[in-house]
Amino acid sequence: MAEKILMKGNEAIAISAIRNGVDGYFGYPITPQSEVMETLMKEKPWESTGMVVLQAESETSSINMVYGGASCGKKVMTSSSSPGISLMCEGISYIAGAELPCLVVDVMRGGPGLGTIQPSQSDYTQVVKGGGHGDYRNIVLAPASAQDMYDFVDLGFELAFKYRNPAGILADGIIGQMMEKVEMHPVKPRRTAEEILQVAPWATTGKPSSRERNIITSLSLDSDIQEKFNQKLKEKYDLIRRNEVRYSEFQTEDAEYLLVAFGCASRICEAVVEELRAEGIKAGLLRPITLFPFPENEIAALAKRVKSIMSIELNLGQMVEDIRLAAAGTSCPVGFYGRQGGNIFTPEEIVAEFKKFNNLK
């Protein structure tokens, strides 16, 4: 039986990073995720695994430290919350353009602007659609528990290196702050220099006479070369769409009504489904685990047989646009209910909105 420890989601990110052989973390304090760097500093992994942990002067700098570390083929990551992620978008665009693997954790709070420090899911569009300039996508994982926070660090790096692409964990203040039991998986050591040469032959590890120099860049002044590169990125994103869709279903087998929710909202919606079922209404829940790639085929298939779909989000309605695209071509109505500003819906509130949308008593 693996060890289970009670911890916050934010702490799970830090502990998982150390135990999964991450080489470097670069961050800047911001609520509600400061425990990630605080935990790392307290654990002093530079004395155990040799992991580098550094507090940067800004989020702009921390993401560019990630850019430099990723250029060396290292497993490097940062974490922040919404306003900090906005600052990082420049760097993430460069990392995507240079095709580098890295992990960025966004523990979302309410916006826009300085917004609130309470939980929100209002960075969906920013993070899932790219966020910075240029045509690019991040691989985005949406955790719904502290255990997910722990597990997605390793999964995020696995996908990031597999596709040479930035990966993100899109969490929210609830998942970051909530304490839950987390199962510790076996420790993975940091990669050796030889392993890095194997995994990342493109990395700036110092040019020996046996190979050409490695150049990490996102610059091209030739439109035709750039277009070819953009097409290459599209092929990669299409491959990710084919191979990496992850989702979970809750009571969808016989469902007549579908709820779609990610992250903490999906936890609340499980209670909604139970409540509706207790009243004899056959509801089910689909929880996207990857937001890019989005489970559009699965939602399209469900749209053909359910009476309606409702997206439940802690924002003004962002994921619902992707659900509408997935359901396009069917006659299935798609509805939305959300709360904003750091407020969280209760199951009862959602049940009432669900009945209103579906004309049920």
Next chain:
Amino acid sequence: MNIEDIKRPENIVYKRPTLLTDTVMHYCPGCSHGTVHKLLAEVIDEMGIQDRTIGISPVGCSVFAYNYIDIDWQEAAHGRAPALATATKRLCPDKYVFTYQGDGDLASIGTAEIIHACARGENIVVIFINNGIYGMTGGQMAPTTLLGMKTATTPYGRDPKLNGFPLVVADMIAHLDGTAFITRQSVHTAAAARKAKAAIRKAFEYSGKGIGLSFVEIVSTCNSGWKMSPVEANKWMTENMFAKYPIGDIKDILKK
């Protein structure tokens, strides 16, 4: 004696550095970048550290520095090179890591990154090309543009009331405890280039000692941006730039 006898290594007094690639440089004739690249290539070659050196190029005229020197390179976002260098050096402490940055990159958009890399005492080398103008975007005012100097965005000359005063970065960072060696050089004469090369070598040697950041400012010409001939630009630099940015060592913590 035939020509092959004369061409023996011990007889060679001058040659193209082996680490300079065959790529034709995009720099304007008269620009200082080419000379600084050559000195840098010579230092890396002579120290025998090609396989242990990682360069970080900036955004600006030297964005393509990675095309010219035969080492591994990272191309940073505008101003962020010291952040990339920080992580690279900390994650690969056995490597020599340097940034190569112009005045817009280092002293304007990247001010936070360079100041904090200096304050943290990162064991990197920073090569700072100061020609008082934005070359790549067509000659706009830089933070180091001299008062009265005409640029595309100060067409009547830099006016302190309108544009503020020049930023003298080397003197500022000399006050920070994390810096080990700070010098200001030029490459407009053979003698100056030799001194600049010695300074670059010292900076690389210091960065291997783990005693803090080494900073080599090269006061440079941008004859295209300044709208002068190369010869006029050299003369103007010595008469005007050197008054604000005097040549010489500013800080050396190992000097007794």
